[in-house]
Amino acid sequence: MSKNLFTERYSPMYFNTGRLVTKDELETLFEAARWAASSYNEQPWHFIYAGRDQLEQFNALLSVLNEYNQGWASSASVLLVAVAAENLQQTGKPNGYALYDTGQAVAQMVLQASMMGLQGHQMGGFDKEKARKELNIPEGYQPVAAIAIGEPAPLKEIPQEFAERANEKRQRKPLSDFTHQGRF
Numbered sequence: 001m002s003k004n005l006f007t008e009r010y011s012p013m014y015f016n017t018g019r020l021v022t023k024d025e026l027e028t029l030f031e032a033a034r035w036a037a038s039s040y041n042e043q044p045w046h047f048i049y050a051g052r053d054q055l056e057q058f059n060a061l062l063s064v065l066n067e068y069n070q071g072w073a074s075s076a077s078v079l080l081v082a083v084a085a086e087n088l089q090q091t092g093k094p095n096g097y098a099l100y101d102t103g104q105a106v107a108q109m110v111l112q113a114s115m116m117g118l119q120g121h122q123m124g125g126f127d128k129e130k131a132r133k134e135l136n137i138p139e140g141y142q143p144v145a146a147i148a149i150g151e152p153a154p155l156k157e158i159p160q161e162f163a164e165r166a167n168e169k170r171q172r173k174p175l176s177d178f179t180h181q182g183r184f
Contacts, residue, residue: 005111005114005115006111008114009110009111009114009119010119010152010170011119011120011121011122012119012121012150012152012153012166013072013121013158013162013163013165013166014072014075014152014153014157014158014159014162014166015075015076015077015148015150015151015152015153016075016150016151016152016153016154016157017052017075017153019077019150019151020051020052020053020077021051021077021078021118021149021150025116025118026049026051026078028112028116029109029112029113029116029149030047030109031112032108032109032111032112033045033047033105033106033108033109034105035108036101036104036105036107036108037101037104038097038101038104038105039095039096039097039100039101040088040090042085042088042089042090042095042097042098042101043101043105044084044085044086044095044097044098044101044102045082045083045084045085045101045102045105045106046082046083046084046085046141047080047081047082047083048061048080048081048083048135048137049061049078049079049080049081050078050079051077051078052076052077052078058079060134060135061079061080061081061135061146062074062079063130063134064081064126064127064130064131064134064135064146065079065123065125065126065127065146066125066126066127068125069123069125069126069146069148071159071161071162072148072159072162073121073123073146073148075150075153076121076148076149076150077118077149077150077151078148078149078150079146079147079148079149080146080147080148080149081126081131081135081137081143081144081145081146081147082102082105082106082143082144082145082146082147083102083137083141083142083143083144084098084099084101084102084141084142084144085098085140085141086098086140086141086142087140098142099142099144102144102145103144103145106122106144106145106147109147110122110147110149113149117151118149118150118151119149119150119151119152120147120148120149121147121148121149122145122146122147123145123146123147123148124145124146125146126143126145126146128142128143131143131146
């Protein structure tokens with residue numbers, strides 16, 4: 001994999017509303033998630049999704065986001081909520097790695113999107129209880145993250161209220177801040 005795959009991935013603040021993700025593209029994204037590693041090969045992730053062309057379902061997903069995220073995520077081609085099964089299928093015992101594994105599946109999906117000329121913006125800014133109700137998430141499953149996917153809009157087309165954040169220089173901590181040889 002190219003280093004650029006990681007450094008060029010970003011979380012857009014607005015999407016090209018004239019570009020919908022196709023069914024085949026969406027299937028490719030789900031395939032990327034499907035092949036993520038998981039403890040005991042449980043694959044605890046589930047994705048509730050809707051394209052902008054599925055208005056009722058899309059609006060239900062949009063409604064669980066916080067107000068700020070609704071403002072820009074409404075331009076996405078697809079909205080998703082990633083959900084993790086809390087218990088192991090094999091034993092029924094709690095799966096202590098379900099969130100980690102679901103995060104890996106989402107990361108692979110977002111990197112695949114980047115490889116396809118799309119981008120994904122992952123969000124913690126959503127109401128998990130409202131998601132449970134609106135999206136019919138059963139007990140034993142935990143909403144983990146919301147994700148907006150689409151083709152990023154050119155910077156000149158981003159509405160003013162999101163433009164400043166979209167133009168911010170991306171920063172990451174230096175490796176020395178989070179790598180520890182031998183001991184923390």
